[in-house]
Amino acid sequence: MNPPTQQCADSVSSAETAAPLALVHPVSATVCLTALQAEGVPRSEWSVELLVNADIRRGARMRTRTRLTVSRWAGNVETAARIAAELADNAAKHGQPFFNGCVILRLGTIPESGELVIRVDDANPVFSGFEEVKAMPRGVQCGLGFVQHQQARLDWHVLQDDDGVVVGKTVKAFLPVTETEAA
Secondary structure, eight states, rough: OOOOHHHTTTTHHHHHHHHOOSSOOOOOOOOOOOOOOOTTSSSSEEEEEEEEEHHHHHHHHHHHHHHHHHHTTTHHHHHHHHHHHHHHHHHHHOHHHHHHEEEEEEEEOOOTTEEEEEEESOOOOTTTTTTHHHHHHOSSSHHHHHHHHOOOOEEEEEOOOOOOOEEEEEEEEEOOOOOOHHH
């Protein structure tokens, strides 16, 4: 194989030959285009199917705690695990499992703020009385009141497949990292 200076000297234009050639070599570059990330949307997401049974709360807590500890999330892991358990339990009691008897728990963080997004998908596309539930006093014991008591924002939307067919709903809790946790 020819040395780089000989290899490139043949392809150098006359305007470029006026400058001394030190070591000229071919340069290769690859450009990769990616879609812009929408603000407030988790960049990466982890998910697990949870069997709808008496152990759904424990399973949601354990898996959330493990995942957030491994990923070194800066927030309160125990609070996040409890919120995931409440959302999963709520889906089991008031929603409907998918055809395989499971609901889906998803965790993701928003890069700009470190905020954790906890999502639970179930096969029931309806959330009757969501606004009333959000407006209820924040209880510290259990359910969605507990979620709000922990300063998590609640939201939900209809879940659709790639063809736009409604397949269920997603209930979301956005849990911020507090200043004391981030320090």
